[in-house]
Amino acid sequence: MRERFLDHLRALGNEDANRIALEDETRSIRYGDLMPLVDSRARQLRRLGSQRVGLALDNGIDWALWDLAMMQEAIVNVPLPGFFTPAQLTHLVDQAGIDTLIGPGSLASVLGFDATPDADAMLWRRRGVSPPPKLPAGTHKITFTSGTSGTPKGVCLSSDNQLTVAESLAGIAASVDVRRHLAVLPLATLLENIGGIYAPLWLGGSISLPSLAALGWQGASGFDSASGWRVISRQAPDSLILVPQLLSALLTRQGDAPIGFGRFFAVGGATVSPALLARAEAAGWPVFEGYGLSECASVVTLNRPGERHPGSVGRPLPHVEVRLADDGEVLVQGNVMLGYLGDSAPAPTVWPTGDLGQWDGDALRLKGRRRQVFITAYGRNVDPAWVEAELTAEPAIAQAWVSGEAQSFNRALLVPRGDWVNDRQIEDAVASANARLPDYARVSLWQRSTPFTAQNGLATANGRLRRDALNAHYHTWLTSPLHPSADA
DSSP states (O other): OHHHHHHHHHHHHHHSTTSEEEEOSSOEEEHHHHHHHHHHHHHHHHHHTOSEEEEOOOSSHHHHHHHHHHHHHTOEEEEOOTTSOHHHHHHHHHHHTOOEEESOHHHHHHHTEEEOTTSOTTEEEESSOOOOOOOOTTOOEEEEEOTTSSSOEEEEEOHHHHHHHHHHHHHHHHTTTOOEEEOOSOTTSHHHHIIIIIHHHHHTOEEEOOOHHHHTEETTTEEOHHHHHHHHHHHOOSEEEEOHHHHHHHHHHHOSSOOOOOSEEEEOSSOOOHHHHHHHHHTTOOEEEEEEEGGGTEEEEEOBTTBOOTTSOOEEOTTOEEEEOTTOEEEEESSOOSEETTOOSOOOSEEEEEEEEEEETTEEEEEEETTTOEEOTTSOEEOHHHHHHHHHTSTTEEEEEEEOTTOSSEEEEEEESSTTOOHHHHHHHHHHHHTTSOGGGOEEEEEEOOOOOTTTTSBOTTSOBOHHHHHHHTHHHHTSOOOOOOBO
């Protein structure tokens, strides 16, 4: 499939040479120039003898060109998340055996890379590299997923793993004539890499790649929704990929006028509240919820135009088979990863996701994680992600963590959307979320909190809550009797 994809891009360069393929704030690249630029970068990597490359650039044309060059040369590409700390990046570089870095000089110096004479100024080579760890055969990308606890794991994927998903997504996007995609998530995020670069290129579409700062991203967890909304409303793209928190923040900036553009906006990455989806649809956003995981090269199921199933994550994409185990765990067969970095176990054929689900016709409805469900003092099972999704569907709440194990009531730590949010607004937001929940899942006690981030150890690098760390950090509060709300 890799050769078919690259041949397709070359064909587009001949047949539709003047169409814009990639653009950012400083330039645009037409399809006629795309593959010659990829070839140029591929030659540089070949000349350096690069085998494993860390890609540490901001969103932009260069990120996409280097990514495609590594695919062409079958070089292992390790996207380095911009929100990782230097210590995390050092560990990642050592663990993956990276010999070449594409990124700024300041980062190269910290990570022990040297300049490469007569090469691109963003290319750096590492001194004193130990023999690299063995990788599963066919590995062309290592994407790091941190799950909910522990050290990030390197998921080894082939080009075909990624392009198979991209082709399925392109088929869905083509059904609603998607022509222009705006990348809002960091390109180091596998979902945006596959859905925001490869899928639009399958379609011969145009991809806008503004810098993360222009989009409003501020470090590991901050997002200026006003900046994000300005870019989105000005560019009026056909497609976007969003996470629930981003969607909720952007909706607060839209105002009363309908959105007036967009054909397919995918939302996923975490539990999505039906109330948030309803808000988005009422505001004119063509939102479609999906589900996936890195171990399956991102997207597994997706709602489609004309066949939305509210409360579900849609039906499986054509390239995978999804079934449920006897206990309800979601099992995925087809297009599973090659393995984890440093793990000698044979490549799996069926992936046990750890998620619980049930069928709603041919659509999948998720029922929580096997290991994160808590049981109240009254014996009711509660998936905290469900409650958290209802809370963060409220405009006043940016993040939420809910706990109630063996308790007669549930409590929540809540991160306000901004400094403008007062306690009364939070109280009203909690009441609104509670009204959509059954009594056993409602929140009786809450506290304001500072953001949960990778830096303070309370969230993973991709924003998932570290529940064990939160339980340990707030143990005293969790075991305290019911009392009025106060700052955490």
